[in-house]
Amino acid sequence: MTAAPAGPGPDDTTARPDAPQQPTGGPIGRSVPRLHDDRLLRGQGRFTDDIDDGTALHAVVLRSPVAHGRLTRFDAGAARADGRAVLVLGPDEIARHTRPLPTVWRIRGQRQDTIELAPRTVRYAGQPVGLVVAAGRAEAEDVAELVETGYEPLPAVVGTDAALADGAPLVHPEYGGNTAGSARFGDSEDEVERALAGAAHVVTRELGVQRVAYTSLETRALLAEWTPGTEQLTVWAGTQVPHPFRYGLARALRLRVDQVRVAVPDLGGAFGGKTVLHADETLVCLAARLLGRRVAWTEDRAEALTASYQGRGMSATARLGLDADGRFVALDAHITGDVGAFVSQAGTGPFQVAAQAIEGPYRFGRAGASVRAVWTNAVPTGAYRGYGMQEACWIRERLVAEAARELGLPAAELRRRNLIGPEELPYTTRTFSTYDTGDYPRALHSAEQAVADAPRVREGRIRRGAAAVPSIEATGYGPTSLLEAAGMEAGGWESGRIRVNEDGTVTVFAGVVAMGQGIETALAQIVADRLGVPLGLVAVRLGDTDTTPRSEFSSQASRSVVVAGGALMRAGARMRERMHALAASLLETSAEDVRLDVEGEDEPVFRAAKTSRTATWAQVAHRGWLGWGRPDPDRIVLEETVDFDPPGLTYAYAAHAAAVAVDLDTGQITVEGYWAFSDSGPLVNPMIAEGQIAGAVAQGLGIALTEEAALDPSTGLPLTTSLRDYELPAPATVPTALHLSHTSTPGTVAPGGFKGLGEGGMLPAPVVVANAVADAVPEIARRLERTPLSPYRVWTMLRDAGLATG
Amino acid sequence: MTTAARRTVTLTVNGAARSAPAEDRTLLSDFLRHTLRLTGTHVGCEEGVCGACTVLLDGEPVRSCLLLAVQAQGRTVETVEGLADDGRLNALQRTLKETHGLQCGFCTPGVLMSLTAAEREGLDEEETAGQVLAGHRCRCTGYAGIRAAVAARHRAPGGPRQAPRGGGAEAAG
Incomplete structure (x- = not known):
C-alpha cells in the first residue's frame, strides 16, 4: 500500500479497482434500523410547514378557474384596501419583477423552452395568476376572495385526441399546432414496417396509461426569507432537487445563485412530484424578496390534485409482430404524450423514456417507438415514479399476453422463446440500451411458479385468474454523456464527500435528498463499511445548497445508492487509506502493519501488529487535523471528495405475479396475492429495499385499479379535487399476501455492483394485474387497454360481453 | 367582511393544561400545530380521508382536521408527542x-x-x-x-x- 493516494480531483477512473463486492461483515447488507426513525415516531420530524414559529407571513396563490382563457380583469383594489393585506401580486407585477423559468428536458423540435410564471393567457384550471400575502393563512384566504378577476373564455382542449383533431383550438397559437415536439427511438419506421409486413402474426392494440397525481401525503410547501442587509434569499423547500430549484429561482428572480440558499427539511414523500420548481413556489419567493420578510406557503390538497404537475398521461398505438415460431420479429409503438398546458422542466422526458424502454427484457428483430408530445389544457405532466418504464411495460406485456391468447400459446412459453438469456448479456437493444447483468428467465420462472397453483375459476359470479410478467428497470441515471446526447440540460454525476472530524466522528455530504426512502441510512452504512468504523460514528448531511455537493438529478430515477453511493464507496476507500497512513506514522510502523478493530464501547482502535502499539481512531483524527505526522505534506484536511459519473446505466430487473378475483356483478377486482422477485444487485439494507418495493407495488396497484386525475371532457375542469374523488390505494387495495424475494446479481457499472430499486416495484404491477384479469375473464381480455381498471370500467366491459346485466 | 370571532380555548394536551386564543373557525389541527406548536400532528387532506391528523379526544381517535379548536374546550387531547415515555419510544x-x-x-x-x-x-x-x-x-x-x-x-x-x-x-x- 502506498503512503497516500493520489490527490483530489475528478473521478479516478484509472485508479485501483473498486472494493470487493462480497460481503465484508460490515454494515453493507444489513437490515439495520433507520437512523432517523426515532424522531419521526416521536412527532419530532421537521417538515417544511413545521418550521414557522409564528413570525412568517402566509401566502395564498390566486389560480385560474377556467382551463383556457384570457385574463381580462385583475382588480386588486378592494383586496389591497383591506387592512389585512400585506401584498397582492397580479400578472403585471409578477412580469415586471421576474424572468420565465428555464426548461431542462426537451424534445426535438420543441420551441417552448421557458415557462411563464403568471401569463395573461391561462392554459389550465389552477394555473397561478397572482399571489396574496397576509399575517396568517386564513386572513390571506379572506383577502384573496376580494381580488376581482374576469376571464374571456377560450375553447378548452381536453385530451390529445381532441388536441390533434382537425381544426382543434390551439393551446399555443404562436407555434401553429398542438404538437410540442416529436422523436423516434430505435429502428426507423420503414424498417419496422418491413419487419411487420413479413410477420406471420401481428397484434395491434390502443394502449394507454391515465394521468395520475403524485399525492405525497405532505403536499408541496416552502418558507422563503429575504434578508435585506445581506441580500440573501433562504428557502426551506420540500424539493427533491435543491440545486436545480436554486438555479431556477435565481434565474427567475434575477439573482446570483450564491444569493440563494435552498435547504430541504424532512420530506413527506415526493415520488417525482418535487423534482421541479413550480411557478407558484417562485411567486412565494418573489413575495419574500419584495417584502424583506419570511413568507410561508403550504399547498392544500385540492391544489396538490389540480395545480401540482401530474404523471403519466399517455396513449399508444402499438404492434407486435411474430413469426410462425412465436419469435418477436418486430415491435412498434406510436406514443402520444399529453404534456398539458406547457412543457414542464421534465416535460416530454417520461414519454421519451417509454419509447427508449419499449423492448424490456426481450429480443426483437426490429423495434422502434415514436413519441409525439402534445399540448392540451390540462395541468402539465412530469416525472412520476417509474415514468416511461411503467408505460413501456404496460404496452409490451399487454401485447405479449394478447399475442399468446390469439395464438393459443401459453404466455409463459411465448415469453421464454423471446427473453434475453443470461448468456447473451451484456446485450444491446434496438434502442441502444445495454443491459449489464442478470438472469431474466430465472426471475420469470420464479414468478410463474408462485402462481402455478393459484386458483383459476372461470365459472360462477366470482372469477379468478393469475399472471406473471418480467420487467427491467434502468437505474443510476446517468452517464452525463447520455443525458447530453438526449438533449437534457443535466449532469448525471454525483459528488460524495467524507469528512473525518477532529473527534473521530464522520460527517458525510452528498447531493441526493432524503424523502422517506431511507437514503441517509443507506449512505451511512456504505461509509461505515468502507471506513471500518461503527455506524454510530457516521452522520449524513443532505439537501442544503450551502453545504452539500451540487447535484442536478439528486434523488430520483433510482439513482441515489448507485451514483451517490458509488461516489462514497470510492471516497471511503481513499479516506480509509489516509487514516491508516496517519495511524502508521503515529505508531511508527508501515500502513500494511496497521489494523483497525472496533473494541469495547464501539471505539475503533488502530493496532500495529509488530509492536502491539495502539491508537484510537479519534486520536488519529485529532492529530490529522493538527497536521502532525502526515505522510503527504500537501494534504491536511481530513476530507475526501469523489465525483462519480457512471460509465453506463445499470439494469435492475424483476418478475411479478398476481392472483386476482373479479366480481362479475360489480366489476370489482381484488388482488388476492402478489409476488415480486427482484434483483437490484447487492442490497445495502434489505429491510429498506423491501419497503421500497412494497410501497412501489402499492402505487402500481393504484395505477392499475383506483387512481385517475380526470378532467371534464367539455370544460377541462378537474373532476378529482379531493382524496374523496382521487382514490389512493387503501389497505384493502394491497393484499396482505404480498411476498417479496430477491436475488443479488452485481452490476458492472457502479462500485459495489449496486443497482437502483426505488421505482422497479411499480413497473410491472399494473400490467400483471390486467393480465391476471384477462386470465380470469378472457371474454374481456381484448378490451383491457387502459388503466385504471375501475369497477365501472370493468363492469361496462362485462356488460358488453354479456357477463353482467344492469 | 366580518371580523372573525375569537375566544380562549382551554384544554389538556398530553397531560398539561393549555390555554390560547383561537378564532371560532380555526381547526383543531391548526390550533395544535400553529398555536400550541405541536407540529407532530400532520395535515394531509383537511377533509377527513387520510387520517394523518388523527389525535385522541377524551381517549377517542378523531380527525383533528374535522373539528374546530373550540370544540375541544375543556377536553383532553393526546397527540403523538405524548406517546414516548420520557423521551424513550414506547x-x-x-x-x-x-x-x-x-x-x-x-x-x-x-x-x-x-x-x-x-x-x-x-x-x-x-x-x-x-x-x-x-x-x-x-x-x-x-x-x-x-x-x-x-x-x-x-x-x-x-x-x-x-x-x-x-x-x-x-x-x-
Whole structure:
C-alpha cells in the first residue's frame, strides 16, 4: 500500500479497482434500523410547514378557474384596501419583477423552452395568476376572495385526441399546432414496417396509461426569507432537487445563485412530484424578496390534485409482430404524450423514456417507438415514479399476453422463446440500451411458479385468474454523456464527500435528498463499511445548497445508492487509506502493519501488529487535523471528495405475479396475492429495499385499479379535487399476501455492483394485474387497454360481453 | 367582511393544561400545530380521508382536521408527542421502527394514535389491521410494514392482546 493516494480531483477512473463486492461483515447488507426513525415516531420530524414559529407571513396563490382563457380583469383594489393585506401580486407585477423559468428536458423540435410564471393567457384550471400575502393563512384566504378577476373564455382542449383533431383550438397559437415536439427511438419506421409486413402474426392494440397525481401525503410547501442587509434569499423547500430549484429561482428572480440558499427539511414523500420548481413556489419567493420578510406557503390538497404537475398521461398505438415460431420479429409503438398546458422542466422526458424502454427484457428483430408530445389544457405532466418504464411495460406485456391468447400459446412459453438469456448479456437493444447483468428467465420462472397453483375459476359470479410478467428497470441515471446526447440540460454525476472530524466522528455530504426512502441510512452504512468504523460514528448531511455537493438529478430515477453511493464507496476507500497512513506514522510502523478493530464501547482502535502499539481512531483524527505526522505534506484536511459519473446505466430487473378475483356483478377486482422477485444487485439494507418495493407495488396497484386525475371532457375542469374523488390505494387495495424475494446479481457499472430499486416495484404491477384479469375473464381480455381498471370500467366491459346485466 | 370571532380555548394536551386564543373557525389541527406548536400532528387532506391528523379526544381517535379548536374546550387531547415515555419510544413506536412501518413518516403520527386507541380498546389483530388501518392512507409503505407492526404487537408478550380492555400497559404507563 502506498503512503497516500493520489490527490483530489475528478473521478479516478484509472485508479485501483473498486472494493470487493462480497460481503465484508460490515454494515453493507444489513437490515439495520433507520437512523432517523426515532424522531419521526416521536412527532419530532421537521417538515417544511413545521418550521414557522409564528413570525412568517402566509401566502395564498390566486389560480385560474377556467382551463383556457384570457385574463381580462385583475382588480386588486378592494383586496389591497383591506387592512389585512400585506401584498397582492397580479400578472403585471409578477412580469415586471421576474424572468420565465428555464426548461431542462426537451424534445426535438420543441420551441417552448421557458415557462411563464403568471401569463395573461391561462392554459389550465389552477394555473397561478397572482399571489396574496397576509399575517396568517386564513386572513390571506379572506383577502384573496376580494381580488376581482374576469376571464374571456377560450375553447378548452381536453385530451390529445381532441388536441390533434382537425381544426382543434390551439393551446399555443404562436407555434401553429398542438404538437410540442416529436422523436423516434430505435429502428426507423420503414424498417419496422418491413419487419411487420413479413410477420406471420401481428397484434395491434390502443394502449394507454391515465394521468395520475403524485399525492405525497405532505403536499408541496416552502418558507422563503429575504434578508435585506445581506441580500440573501433562504428557502426551506420540500424539493427533491435543491440545486436545480436554486438555479431556477435565481434565474427567475434575477439573482446570483450564491444569493440563494435552498435547504430541504424532512420530506413527506415526493415520488417525482418535487423534482421541479413550480411557478407558484417562485411567486412565494418573489413575495419574500419584495417584502424583506419570511413568507410561508403550504399547498392544500385540492391544489396538490389540480395545480401540482401530474404523471403519466399517455396513449399508444402499438404492434407486435411474430413469426410462425412465436419469435418477436418486430415491435412498434406510436406514443402520444399529453404534456398539458406547457412543457414542464421534465416535460416530454417520461414519454421519451417509454419509447427508449419499449423492448424490456426481450429480443426483437426490429423495434422502434415514436413519441409525439402534445399540448392540451390540462395541468402539465412530469416525472412520476417509474415514468416511461411503467408505460413501456404496460404496452409490451399487454401485447405479449394478447399475442399468446390469439395464438393459443401459453404466455409463459411465448415469453421464454423471446427473453434475453443470461448468456447473451451484456446485450444491446434496438434502442441502444445495454443491459449489464442478470438472469431474466430465472426471475420469470420464479414468478410463474408462485402462481402455478393459484386458483383459476372461470365459472360462477366470482372469477379468478393469475399472471406473471418480467420487467427491467434502468437505474443510476446517468452517464452525463447520455443525458447530453438526449438533449437534457443535466449532469448525471454525483459528488460524495467524507469528512473525518477532529473527534473521530464522520460527517458525510452528498447531493441526493432524503424523502422517506431511507437514503441517509443507506449512505451511512456504505461509509461505515468502507471506513471500518461503527455506524454510530457516521452522520449524513443532505439537501442544503450551502453545504452539500451540487447535484442536478439528486434523488430520483433510482439513482441515489448507485451514483451517490458509488461516489462514497470510492471516497471511503481513499479516506480509509489516509487514516491508516496517519495511524502508521503515529505508531511508527508501515500502513500494511496497521489494523483497525472496533473494541469495547464501539471505539475503533488502530493496532500495529509488530509492536502491539495502539491508537484510537479519534486520536488519529485529532492529530490529522493538527497536521502532525502526515505522510503527504500537501494534504491536511481530513476530507475526501469523489465525483462519480457512471460509465453506463445499470439494469435492475424483476418478475411479478398476481392472483386476482373479479366480481362479475360489480366489476370489482381484488388482488388476492402478489409476488415480486427482484434483483437490484447487492442490497445495502434489505429491510429498506423491501419497503421500497412494497410501497412501489402499492402505487402500481393504484395505477392499475383506483387512481385517475380526470378532467371534464367539455370544460377541462378537474373532476378529482379531493382524496374523496382521487382514490389512493387503501389497505384493502394491497393484499396482505404480498411476498417479496430477491436475488443479488452485481452490476458492472457502479462500485459495489449496486443497482437502483426505488421505482422497479411499480413497473410491472399494473400490467400483471390486467393480465391476471384477462386470465380470469378472457371474454374481456381484448378490451383491457387502459388503466385504471375501475369497477365501472370493468363492469361496462362485462356488460358488453354479456357477463353482467344492469 | 366580518371580523372573525375569537375566544380562549382551554384544554389538556398530553397531560398539561393549555390555554390560547383561537378564532371560532380555526381547526383543531391548526390550533395544535400553529398555536400550541405541536407540529407532530400532520395535515394531509383537511377533509377527513387520510387520517394523518388523527389525535385522541377524551381517549377517542378523531380527525383533528374535522373539528374546530373550540370544540375541544375543556377536553383532553393526546397527540403523538405524548406517546414516548420520557423521551424513550414506547413499545408501539419501537415495533413500528423494527418492522419498517414508516418511510417518510408523514402519516405515522395519525397511524400511531389510531393504533394506540385500538390497543387500549383491546381490538384484536384482524379488527386493527382491517378496520382501524382502513382509516389511514400511507403513500410510502404499501401498508406492509404497518401490518407487520400490528401483527408483532399482537404476538408480543405484554402486547395488546394480553392487555385488559380499556387500558393496556401503554395507557397505564
